[in-house]
Amino acid sequence: FPGSHHVKLKHSKQCKFNKTAVFYSCFIKFTGRYMLGIILIILFPAIVFCWGGPEHEAITSAAVRILDPQTAAFFGVGLYKLVKMFCKLPDMNWQNYGSCIKKNNNCEILPDTRRDWNISYYCEFDELTGKGSYFLHGPEIGNRLLSMPDERSTISFEKKLFGHTGVHFFLKKACTALDKADLYSSHRYIGIALHYLEDSTPPPHTLGIEGGSNPLHHAMEKINNPARITAGNYKPEKIAGTVKELCRKAAQIAADNAREAQNIARQSRELVESGKINEAEMLSLRCAEISARAAADILFTVAELYKKRKFKVKAGKGNLVKNPSLALDSDYDGLPDNWVREWTDTRECWEMHRYDRVSMHSGRACLKMFNTSAAGVSWRTNWDSAIIHFPGKNYSFSGWVRTEGATGENIAGVRCMDDKMNCIKVFFTENYIGTEKWKKFSLNFKPPAETAELLLYVSSKNNQGSVLFDDFLLHYQ
Numbered sequence: 375f376p377g378s379h380h381v382k383l384k385h386s387k388q389c390k391f392n393k394t395a396v397f398y399s400c401f402i403k404f405t406g407r408y409m410l411g412i413i414l415i416i417l418f419p420a421i422v423f424c425w426g427g428p429e430h431e432a433i434t435s436a437a438v439r440i441l442d443p444q445t446a447a448f449f450g451v452g453l454y455k456l457v458k459m460f461c462k463l464p465d466m467n468w469q470n471y472g473s474c475i476k477k478n479n480n481c482e483i484l485p486d487t488r489r490d491w492n493i494s495y496y497c498e499f500d501e502l503t504g505k506g507s508y509f510l511h512g513p514e515i516g517n518r519l520l521s522m523p524d525e526r527s528t529i530s531f532e533k534k535l536f537g538h539t540g541v542h543f544f545l546k547k548a549c550t551a552l553d554k555a556d557l558y559s560s561h562r563y564i565g566i567a568l569h570y571l572e573d574s575t576p577p578p579h580t581l582g583i584e585g586g587s588n589p590l591h592h593a594m595e596k597i598n599n600p601a602r603i604t605a606g607n608y609k610p611e612k613i614a615g616t617v618k619e620l621c622r623k624a625a626q627i628a629a630d631n632a633r634e635a636q637n638i639a640r641q642s643r644e645l646v647e648s649g650k651i652n653e654a655e656m657l658s659l660r661c662a663e664i665s666a667r668a669a670a671d672i673l674f675t676v677a678e679l680y681k682k683r684k685f686k687v688k689a690g691k692g693n694l695v696k697n698p699s700l701a702l703d704s705d706y707d708g709l710p711d712n713w714v715r716e717w718t719d720t721r722e723c724w725e726m727h728r729y730d731r732v733s734m735h736s737g738r739a740c741l742k743m744f745n746t747s748a749a750g751v752s753w754r755t756n757w758d759s760a761i762i763h764f765p766g767k768n769y770s771f772s773g774w775v776r777t778e779g780a781t782g783e784n785i786a787g788v789r790c791m792d793d794k795m796n797c798i799k800v801f802f803t804e805n806y807i808g809t810e811k812w813k814k815f816s817l818n819f820k821p822p823a824e825t826a827e828l829l830l831y832v833s834s835k836n837n838q839g840s841v842l843f844d845d846f847l848l849h850y851q
Contacts, residue, residue: 427462432600433572433662434461434565437669440605448677451793452561459491460565461572464511464540467493469501472715474723483720490714492758494705496562503705507533509540509570512579513632519582538632540570542625545672549617552680557687564676568669571624574632575661577639593646594639597658605666610674620675627668635661689764689850695830696759698846699737700729710739712759718749718835726751726834733842735774735812740844743834746782750835753843760791760827761848771801771830772816773846779839780807786815786832786843790825798822806841818851 434457438446446453472486488494499506508526510517514536530536548563573579578594585591597603613627614620638657645654696712704711708729715727730742741753755761771788787802801819821828832843 427465429597429600429603429662430461430465430569430572431457432597432603433666434568434669436603436605436663436666437568437673440608440610440670441673442610444681445610445674445677448681449561449673452557454794456561456565456568460562461568463491463493463562463566464497464509464569466491467497467499467501472709480721481723483717483723485717485720486714489707489709490756490758492756495758496559497566500705502707507535509535509537509543511537511570511573512576513537513574513635514629515632515636516579516582520584537570537573538625538628541567541628542621543567544570545624546617546621548676549620549679552676552683555683555685555687557685564673567624568672571628571631571668571672572662572665574628575635575665577635577642577658577661580632580636580639581643583643590643590646593651594642594654595658596651597655597662600662602659603662603666605663605670608667608670610667610670612675612678613671614675614679617679620672620679624668624672627671631664631668634664687762689767690761692849694761694848694850695755695846700734700739700741700844701737703729703739710741712756713741713753714756716752716754716831716833718751719747722747722749722751727753730842733776735776735842735844737845740842741832742840742842743784743832743837744778744840746834746837748836750783750833752831752833754789754831755829757829760829762827763790763821763825765823768818768820768851769828769848770816770818770851771846771848772814773832774812774844775806775815776812776842776844777806777808777810777839778842779809780834780841781838782807782834782836784832784834784837784841786817787830788817788819788848789829789831790821791827791829792824793826798824809839812844 438453438457441453449456466487468488471484471488473484474481475484494500494502494506497506499508508530510527510530514534517531517536544563544567548560548567551557551560551563576595578585578591583591583594614623638661642654642657645651645657697710700710700713702711703709709715710729724745726743726746728742728744729739731739733742734740743751743753769788771786773786775784775786777784784806785802785804787800789797790799790801792798799822801817803815803817806815828848830846830848832841834841
């Protein structure tokens with residue numbers, strides 16, 4: 375996990391990781407695990423945070439809680455990940471993730487959530503490369519009252535890439551993925567579509583009130599306890615009979631919701647300016663409820679349109695590791711595709727990772743860690759490349775390691791993750807220290823029955839030298 379590290383345990387022990395870490399959508403659920411997930415979804419509690427990412431969680435959670443069991447069964451445990459992660463993707467699609475930022479007058483690493491979930495790919499906009507189309511956050515009626523802050527926003531404005539058009543675009547992407555039996559991508563696109571839908575109703579955004587340090591803006595959208603966000607006694611409705619109609623209708627609903635929220639926002643502004651903050655908060659809750667009901671309608675309709683389809687995902691063949699020899703860097707960001715850096719202590723901002731293109735075992739690059747802290751760092755396969763575990767499968771994990779005056783602890787391993795993205799067990803190699811040329815390591819293991827997916831990692835801590843890893847292989851035994 376970003377900001378966390380392996381826990382050194384024997385193979386038979388369990389481990390725990392930072393539970394504030396992001397969650398990954400696992401859609402392969404067999405009967406027992408699948409039904410447990412549905413029960414958890416139906417009983418899912420509201421998320422207690424403020425507007426922004428956490429408030430998207432609260433609104434989406436409110437929508438999920440009013441779904442009937444059949445609709446919940448269609449999405450399975452993916453609904454939990456939809457709430458915890460996918461409805462927030464557009465808010466984390468920024469280049470500063472994975473870099474050193476200022477926090478409380480100190481430097482700290484911002485975990486690389488963007489690359490961990492391949493967010494720029496799914497949002498179809500990459501701030502690093504400038505490629506793709508950027509959809510403006512918030513409704514059109516609010517954005518038209520704002521001055522565009524930069525050229526990117528101006529282009530989006532001219533192309534009419536507003537929130538409601540984002541709903542149409544990404545909902546269509548989700549349905550296209552479902553047509554191809556690609557549940558993996560569809561859950562992510564649905565989450566993005568819901569994000570833009572929900573962005574249509576925050577009160578200050580409908581009136582075009584500038585954000586930043588503007589106290590009026592924040593007072594108008596503040597909800598001290600998002601657990602109060604509900605969809606009431608609303609019963610979700612089927613809003614369309616075809617995919618084309620669904621995308622058009624959902625976009626129209628987002629635009630209509632914005633106009634309804636705008637009328638509420640005018641009242642909210644008067645209350646805030648009169649010092650009646652609690653009364654204004656009640657209006658913010660009303661706006662959130664509007665979005666929750668619309669989100670429930672979209673989820674229900676998608677399930678209705680596709681409920682007769684049978685989705686089956688097959689186990690992979692050959693090497694299950696993506697980019698095993700680290701050769702791919704498709705966006706030229708100086709980091710390997712499908713791998714992310716981790717810091718156990720995010721306050722340790724000095725360079726300890728390197729995408730090494732000089733000392734590789736084969737191919738074009740390898741993973742290097744050097745001068746590591748006592749807390750340690752690691753490279754890990756990202757959540758977007760997590761390996762789905764099929765019950766009963768045994769694995770063999772191998773690769774190559776080289777040390778250069780290495781001290782401390784330097785290992786390769788596998789994290790076994792359950793449906794809620796908790797680490798339930800780790801398997802890892804012996805410790806590699808000293809100075810040795812490239813040599814092969816191997817590890818055979820059988821994941822616990824509760825394992826949903828696997829993450830590979832290499833780590834180093836308290837190392838005054840360097841350790842390098844390359845050419846990974848994971849396959850079924």
